[in-house]
Amino acid sequence: MAVSSVHLQSDAYLVCLTHALSTEREEIMGLLIGEIDENRVSHVSAVVVLRRSDKQPDRVEISPEQLSAAASQAEMLGQELKRPMRVLGWYHSHPHITVWPSHVDCRTQAMYQMLDEGFIGLIFSVFNDDKNSKKSTCQVTCFQSTNQSPEGEPPQYTRIEVPLHIVPRYSIETPCLNSLIQLPQILCQEEQEAYEKTLSHDLDLLTRLHNGAVYSKSLCGILEVMGAPTMQALESRQQRNKQKIQQLQQEKEKLLRLLKPKVRTPTKTTRI
Template identity: 65%
Template sequence: MSVSSVHLAADAYMVCLTHALSTEREEVMGLCIGEVSDVDPNRTVHISAVIMLRRSDKRKDRVEISPEQLSAASTEAERLAVQLNRPMRVVGWYHSHPHITVWPSHVDVQTQQSYQFMDDCFVGLIFAVFNEDKATKRHQVQVTCFQSINQSPEGEPPMYERIEIPLHILPNDTMSRPCLESLVELPQIFSQEEQEAYSRTLGEGLDLTTCIHNGTVYMQSLSHLMEVLSGSLVQTLENRVQYNKNKVKRLKEEKEQLEKEIEEFHQKNPK
């Protein structure tokens, strides 16, 4: 096995999950950026940033990453490597499974294998969302990490199957700038998708009623994005700001208390 485990930073996990929960009608996808530790043969993939990708073709059960998107992600990884002074690269991909099982389909396994041909440390993450737990009647989120492996005997046609990779979500108290930038891009990505879909409806020969209808649907979609997506995103960021303010306040109080204790110590123990 090329990869023994995957460490996913909590802020990167939040970005992936937010993206997965942004729509329950179609699958969404993105690329993972990080580094691979080569200390021993059982390598560990560290994911610290993600890039959300715009869908050129919205389908309920299929996602595709174009070569142009991979190239752009590689360029972004190089930029982050300079910014963070660490060897960053594209180390995986993620996509959502709304209303279906978390396990990868045969298409997902084949897609994963194609990436592993280029990089044997490349991993895949799947976020299963909008599924109801039958016992509690509550929505649950499931996440899996996998690679593809050929199970056919030597000389036989390849038969690829998934192999699950242990996934560890590493907590952190702050949100990194790359993850914050990815998060605030989400409304823009969906707006661009709606714009492209609307542009495809424009053409010669359309009657006035159809044009008005298409324009109305487009404006309704944008309004829905503002209400559902942007509103909750702003609320999340405001909560983060308040959390940071409370943390700064606590740290200042601890600092004052420590300074007081140091002063009392010096008074009791003069040189």
């Protein structure tokens, strides 16, 4: 295994989880950006949300163009942060199914590892109902692939679980905030692209009206599922930050009062 463990920043984790929860009908995908230290620990600090050209309930693919664009974005981010940033891996969702990678996921992961042995994969299993608590659960796993077949035989790839640690952050860094803001726009672009494909066919009036209604409903769904909760979360975070600033300001004033030197009053002397 080329990677000993993965440290995922909590703001990057927030983007991945929000993206995974954006739809329960198809899988979503994106790329992970960060750096690897001398101990073979991957530090993921940013996320690139990818637009799906073909929506599938059980399969996602990353085009070479998307991978190249993400590499360029990682290079620009590295110049901004003055650190060597690069594409470390990919993530996708498993709505309504187990968190473990399928044989297709393992084969796809192995293909990426041929290009970069340190490439990792994250899977978010979402919208799974717990029969006991009657609540939806969310699981995440990090993995790489290995070939279990003897030499000379067709490859049979299986997963290798990689330890994953969520690193707390007290703020949302600019790259993750930008990805969070772009997410509804990308989802709307996907819906628009799917709708425009229907316009290229010679359809009757009733079918065109139906397709237009479905498109409008999809956009409203994105606004309800993504826009409103994201705004509420950001407003709540802003309110907490204001309270924290106020508490720190009060603490600062208290410390300044303690450090302020006391003015000593002169004592009267009596001459004899």
